[in-house]
Amino acid sequence: MSGALWDITALAVDAAVADTAMAARARTALPQAQETALAPGDPLPTAPAGGRVLHIKAHKGRFLRPCPATRHYRCCGYQIIHIGENCPMDCSYCILRAYFRDKTLTAFANTGAMFAELAETFGRDISRPFRVGTGQFADSLALEPITGHTRELLGFLADYDNVTLELKSKTADLTWMAANPRPDRVLPAWSLNAPAIVAGQERDTAALETRLAAARTCAAAGFRVCLHFDPICFFAGWEREYAAIIDMIFDYLSPADIAYMSLGSFRCLPELPGRLTAEGRELPDYMLGEFAVGADGKKRLLRPLRVRQFRFMVAHLAGHGFSRGLYFCMESDEVWRAVFGHTPRELGGLAAYLLDCARNPGG
Ligand code: SF4
Numbered sequence: 001m002s003g004a005l006w007d008i009t010a011l012a013v014d015a016a017v018a019d020t021a022m023a024a025r026a027r028t029a030l031p032q033a034q035e036t037a038l039a040p041g042d043p044l045p046t047a048p049a050g051g052r053v054l055h056i057k058a059h060k061g062r063f064l065r066p067c068p069a070t071r072h073y074r075c076c077g078y079q080i081i082h083i084g085e086n087c088p089m090d091c092s093y094c095i096l097r098a099y100f101r102d103k104t105l106t107a108f109a110n111t112g113a114m115f116a117e118l119a120e121t122f123g124r125d126i127s128r129p130f131r132v133g134t135g136q137f138a139d140s141l142a143l144e145p146i147t148g149h150t151r152e153l154l155g156f157l158a159d160y161d162n163v164t165l166e167l168k169s170k171t172a173d174l175t176w177m178a179a180n181p182r183p184d185r186v187l188p189a190w191s192l193n194a195p196a197i198v199a200g201q202e203r204d205t206a207a208l209e210t211r212l213a214a215a216r217t218c219a220a221a222g223f224r225v226c227l228h229f230d231p232i233c234f235f236a237g238w239e240r241e242y243a244a245i246i247d248m249i250f251d252y253l254s255p256a257d258i259a260y261m262s263l264g265s266f267r268c269l270p271e272l273p274g275r276l277t278a279e280g281r282e283l284p285d286y287m288l289g290e291f292a293v294g295a296d297g298k299k300r301l302l303r304p305l306r307v308r309q310f311r312f313m314v315a316h317l318a319g320h321g322f323s324r325g326l327y328f329c330m331e332s333d334e335v336w337r338a339v340f341g342h343t344p345r346e347l348g349g350l351a352a353y354l355l356d357c358a359r360n361p362g363g
Pocket of ligand 1: 087088089090091093094095096137138139170205
C-alpha cells in the first residue's frame with residue numbers, strides 16, 4: 001500500500017453499516033481521515049487536501065456475477081464477487097476510467113448479506129466446483145489492509161471445499177494470509193506488463209519485482225499463483241519488453257508454481273482515449289495504432305497483430321518450460337487455433353480446463 005494509505009483523507013460511512021466490523025477496521029486503519037456519518041440521501045463529502053473519499057456502504061444487488069463476456073469470445077467461466085468499486089491505482093488502460101467519473105473508492109460492508117447469498121449458491125450442490133474472484137470493478141487487494149474484506153471472505157470460504165478463490169492485484173498485499181486459508185483453494189494472482197508500460201502507464205502500482213517477490217512468498221507457503229498479461233500493448237520495442245518481464249518471472253517462480261496464465265491484447269471501450277485526453281493526459285503510443293471494433297463493441301488491435309503478439313508470448317514462455325495453463329481472455333476460436341492449434345472446446349471447455357489447472361498441479 002502507498003505510504004499515504006492511497007491518500008484517503010475522507011471516510012464516509014453509511015448509517016446502515018456504521019456498526020460493522022469493516023467500518024471499525026477502516027476507522028482504525030485511517031485515523032487521519034475525516035469521518036462523515038451519512039444518513040440516507042446525504043451527499044458524499046469532498047475529501048480534504050485533494051485526497052480521496054472511501055465510502056463504506058451496503059451493496060443492494062447480487063454479489064456474485066458472471067464475468068462479462070459475449071457469445072463471440074471464449075470466456076473462462078469465472079464468477080466475480082462484487083466487493084467494491086473503483087481503484088486507488090491509476091493505469092491508463094483501465095476500463096474503470098470509462099465506468100466511473102469520480103475517484104471515490106467504495107467498499108461494501110454488508111458482508112452478512114454477501115455470505116447469505118454465497119452460502120445459498122455454493123452450498124446448493126457442494127459437488128459443483130466454482131472458480132471465483134473478487135473485484136470486477138476494483139483491484140482485489142488494494143484496500144485489503146483497510147477493509148479486511150478478503151480476510152472475512154476467506155473465513156467464510158473455509159466451509160466450502162468446492163470454491164477456489166483467485167485474488168488478482170497489482171499490489172503486493174499479503175495481509176489476507178493472516179486468515180490462514182487453504183493453499184489449495186486460494187490462487188493469489190498478479191497482473192504483469194512490460195517494464196516500460198508499468199513505468200509509464202501504471203501509477204501507484206507495486207513494482208514488478210515487488211509483485212513477483214510476493215508471488216514467490218505465496219509459492220513458498222504452498223500456494224500456486226496465477227499471472228495475467230492483460231493488456232499486452234503494441235508499441236515500438238514490445239518484443240524486447242515482454243521478453244524481459246517473462247524472463248523476470250522465472251527469476252522468482254518455477255513453471256510448476258504457476259496454476260494458469262492469461263494473455264489478453266489491449267482492447268478498450270471507444271470512449272477511453274477521450275476520457276484520458278479530458279484528464280489532460282497524452283495518449284500513449286499503444287493507443288494510437290489501428291483498431292477494429294469487436295463483437296463486444298470494444299476497440300481491439302487488428303487480428304494479425306494480436307496473433308503476432310500471442311505467438312511471441314507463447315513461444316517465449318515455452319522457452320522457460322511454461323505451456324500448460326496458458327489461455328486467452330476474450331478471443332475467438334480463430335485466434336485460439338492460429339496460436340495454439342486447438343480451440344477451448346478441444347481442451348474440454350475453458351472453464352473445466354482452468355479448474356483442472358488450478359486444482360491438479362501435475363496435469
Ligand atoms: S490496478 Fe487494475 S483496477 Fe486499478 S487502475 Fe490499474 S487496471 Fe484499473
